[in-house]
Every structure is written in C-alpha cells, then in structure tokens.
Amino acid sequence: MATYKVFTTNELAKRIQACTHEQFTGLLSVTDTQNQTWSFSFHQGYLIGGTGGVHTIRRWCRQLLEYCPRLPLETAYYGSDRFQYCDYDSLAKLVMLGKVEQKQMAAVIEANITEIFFDIIQQGEQLYSGSEKQPIFEQIPRNTKNSQLALVPANRALHKASQIWEDWQQAGLLDVSPNMAPVILQARELRRQTSPLAYDNLTTLADGNRTFRDLALKLKQNLLPLTQSIMPYVRKGLISLSEVADFNLKHPSSQTVNQTSATITSSSISSVPPQKSNATKRSRPTAPLIACIDDSRLDSEMMSQLLTQSGYRCLSILDPLQALVELLEYKPDLIFLDLVMPVVNGYEVCAQIRRISIFKETPVIILTSNDGIVDRVRAKMVGSTGFLAKPIATEKVLKILQRHLPASKYL
Structure with a gap:
C-alpha cells in the first residue's frame, strides 16, 4: 500500500497517471478532512469503476438512464426503494445476458468516473485552497475479475472532468455544486x-x-x-x-439477489440532508451497520437475519474481491469476516482492511470453523479484533456487538 498527500489538482493527475504507467491493479481511495471517501478500481492501469461521495446511487442510476434507456429504471430513479443494477458486476451480467451493449457499459462507467473526478476537484478547491490540511490517497493492490468488458483510460476521464471544472469556474460557479x-x-x-x-x-x-x-x-x-x-x-x-439525500439502497428481492455482490438489509444506506436542531425533541441516530464478508450465502443470510432481528443494519458481501469497495462506500461500524473463502482468504482481506486508515480502529471479527490456536495467532497478526467460531450462535454474536459497539453512541 502507498499513501500520498494530494496538494493540487495537478498532483491528483500525477497519481492517476502513476497508476496508469504502473499498470496498477487494485483500489485507489481518497478521504478528505471531512471523512468523505471516494474510491477507484483499476485493472492493469485502466479504470473499471468508481464510487463514493454524496450521491453514489443517484449518480450511478443517472448514468444508466442516460446510456441504457431500455433498462426499467424510470421508477427506480424517481422514488422506488429498490435498485438492482448498482455495481460493475451486476452491469457486466446484463452485458453477458445481452440486455446491455458493451459500449453502453463503458459509457456508464466513464461518465460515472468523470462525475466523481469533478466532485473531488471541486471539493479540493473549496477545502484545501491555501490550507495545510490535505486529503489522503491510499493505493491498495487487489485482484479484479470480469474486468475486460469496460476499460476506461484514466487520463481521458480526468481530462474531461478538468475541462468541465474549468468551464464551471469561468461561468462563476466555483462555489455552486451540481449536486445541490x-x-x-x-x-x-x-x-x-x-x-x-x-x-x-x-x-x-x-x-x-x-x-x-x-x-x-x-x-x-x-x-x-x-x-x-x-x-x-x-x-x-x-x-x-x-442538499438532497442519496437514493435508498435496500435489500433486493429474491429475484434479484444474485445480481449483486453486496446487499443491505433492515435500513437504507443513504446520506441524509442536514436538519435544524430541535432542543425539545431528540431523534435516535441510525442503528449500527454491521458488515458480513462471507462467500456462503446460507451463513450470510443467517447472520443478516440475526442482526436485523436484533435491531442492527447488515451489509452482506458475498464476493471478497468486492469487499474493500463496499466497505469504503458504507463504512460499517463492525466487520464479521469469514476465514475460508475462494481466491482470497480472510487473513488477506483483514490485512488489506487494516491498511486503510479509516478502518484502523474498526472491529474486525474473524469467523471460522477452525478454532485453533494457530488460527487465532495468525488472525491477531493481521490485525483482527476477535475470533468467533462457527456455527454462528446468536448469544455469542450479540456479546461481541455489545463489547465492541458502545451503546451510548447510538442512543
């Protein structure tokens, strides 16, 4: 992992160019001083996705409406609480099924990334002009899959965003966000x-x-x-x-659950516009979000049901290769991580999580049926907070949550 300070838009361009020249494969994330995070997925130096910021779902859905007009999105975009084509993999499957053309997918990916670049540039100009505080970039190598369908030249997307920003400034809109x-x-x-x-x-x-x-x-x-x-x-x-909230992203129906690598249950994950304070009325903050990274659909569904019935929100991630992207987007309060998974195991995922600064203090609990001393020692070495033996027992899960999540934070 490499960590950089970004001082100017030109410096941002240099980091993007470095990923291109190095033929980097992995995740590039940036977190600003207000704890807002964006991330970009690279495959051999090409961009294959981007996420984060204030309107992750709204932005993605807007690109689908623009470039994939035959998809049934009008209802979803203007008020539905279900949205199923929410990531690269789900869109790639639509290409494989012949419902979306490959060039349409590439257009969606590039337009999405261009908007993210614009937002980062504008945010940087507003927050860091003349300031000693700077956002932090983190470069995290990882494997990618299904990555040949839409390869976007990073420099081209950044150039488009920079040109749009230049025109935006010349029009006197420096402090006007297009997200308002x-x-x-x-x-x-x-x-x-x-x-x-x-x-x-x-x-x-x-x-x-x-x-x-x-x-x-x-x-x-x-x-x-x-x-x-x-x-x-x-x-x-x-x-x-x-300010306006992002669209809700709720648990998909059983007909669409196989189209996404991550689902959220119990409560929507969205940005909430600020509200005026009311001294006479206290509102309860959002319940803690618990991530479960487990390739077993049965175990994942059991954990999801257990958590939601206990009043928690659950982010279920079936594909460990997508784990970092989803974690960066939703920033869970605690992470349950299965040890034995194909392609990449829990030790490797845990080590990658700990390399990201915003997850340094996030509890990571290893799940496994191999409850041996060697496993426990190795889990500690890669930064895990605790160990939970399978099969999953409600009492043990709740004890872990009570131990690591202070109740006062959510009351």
Whole structure:
C-alpha cells in the first residue's frame, strides 16, 4: 500500500497517471478532512469503476438512464426503494445476458468516473485552497475479475472532468455544486420574471428533490447552461439551493439477489440532508451497520437475519474481491469476516482492511470453523479484533456487538 498527500489538482493527475504507467491493479481511495471517501478500481492501469461521495446511487442510476434507456429504471430513479443494477458486476451480467451493449457499459462507467473526478476537484478547491490540511490517497493492490468488458483510460476521464471544472469556474460557479437541488421560495415573483414555459418547468421540477445534474438529465439539457439559467433567480432569493439525500439502497428481492455482490438489509444506506436542531425533541441516530464478508450465502443470510432481528443494519458481501469497495462506500461500524473463502482468504482481506486508515480502529471479527490456536495467532497478526467460531450462535454474536459497539453512541 502507498499513501500520498494530494496538494493540487495537478498532483491528483500525477497519481492517476502513476497508476496508469504502473499498470496498477487494485483500489485507489481518497478521504478528505471531512471523512468523505471516494474510491477507484483499476485493472492493469485502466479504470473499471468508481464510487463514493454524496450521491453514489443517484449518480450511478443517472448514468444508466442516460446510456441504457431500455433498462426499467424510470421508477427506480424517481422514488422506488429498490435498485438492482448498482455495481460493475451486476452491469457486466446484463452485458453477458445481452440486455446491455458493451459500449453502453463503458459509457456508464466513464461518465460515472468523470462525475466523481469533478466532485473531488471541486471539493479540493473549496477545502484545501491555501490550507495545510490535505486529503489522503491510499493505493491498495487487489485482484479484479470480469474486468475486460469496460476499460476506461484514466487520463481521458480526468481530462474531461478538468475541462468541465474549468468551464464551471469561468461561468462563476466555483462555489455552486451540481449536486445541490434548487427549490422555489417565491413562486409569484418567479412567475412574473420568467416565461410561462420556464415557470412551468421550474415549478414542476425545482422541488428540492432533484439536483442540477438530475434536472439536466430530465430536461435533456447541458448541465452548465441549465445551471447558469437558474442561478440568477437563486441570487435574487427567488430560488434556494438545498442538499438532497442519496437514493435508498435496500435489500433486493429474491429475484434479484444474485445480481449483486453486496446487499443491505433492515435500513437504507443513504446520506441524509442536514436538519435544524430541535432542543425539545431528540431523534435516535441510525442503528449500527454491521458488515458480513462471507462467500456462503446460507451463513450470510443467517447472520443478516440475526442482526436485523436484533435491531442492527447488515451489509452482506458475498464476493471478497468486492469487499474493500463496499466497505469504503458504507463504512460499517463492525466487520464479521469469514476465514475460508475462494481466491482470497480472510487473513488477506483483514490485512488489506487494516491498511486503510479509516478502518484502523474498526472491529474486525474473524469467523471460522477452525478454532485453533494457530488460527487465532495468525488472525491477531493481521490485525483482527476477535475470533468467533462457527456455527454462528446468536448469544455469542450479540456479546461481541455489545463489547465492541458502545451503546451510548447510538442512543
């Protein structure tokens, strides 16, 4: 693993170029001073995926709507609580089934990565201009699979994002995030100052639930001129900009469970827009999120049922090769990790987890039926917090959770 400080956009470009020239295969992640994380998957120097930031699911779904219009996504994008095509592997399977063309998949991947690059650049310009605090990049080698369908030249995606950012700055939108959602404040005055068509579009769509990027897609307009057309009304106080939550990602139905390598149960995983404090009313924070990395579907489902019935949220990861990507995206409070898995074992995954700075203190509990002293010693050597023997017993799991997750944090 290599760790770098990123001081400028040019330095970011150098790190991306280094991964290309080294023909790097693995995960490249960046975490800013506000604990926001993005990650990029590389295969032999080419990008094959990106995730993280404020709108992981919303962003991905937007690219699918744009480049895979035949997929049944309209309902999912505008309000459904289920979304099944949420990662590289699920989209690759659609290509294999002939439901999506390979060039469409490549377009989705590249557009998704380009948006992420733009967000990182804008965030960096706002947070780190003249500041001594810098985000941290971490380079984590790992195996990849199904990686030949969509290989995106990293420099090309970064160049596109940099050009969009340059145009964005020149338009005077330095501090305006395309992830913000316009919402009408003064409808009567807005109607007086706009054309009937513009007013109808604004009142229908500018409801605080659609970002600038969402509106551009819905209206089939270019993002920059659309944002420029709305900003005068924002500056006049007729329209305000608000943060908007990501779409919910809930446990898929039994018909779609095989299409994803990770599923979340019990509660949605999404960013929540900030709310005004209320001294007379205390709301209960989100329940702890527990990750279970286990290639056994039966054991994974047992653990998921046990956790959700006990009031926890569960992130089930069946594919250990996808574990780091999912962990970086959702940042669980505790991780259960199976020891015996194909391709990569629990020791190797645990060592990779411990190389990532944000997981230095996260409890990692090794699951195995081989409860021997040698296994325990080796598990400790790679950084595991504890050991749990299979078969899974409810009482033992709950004791571990109570020991490692302070109840006061979630009350």
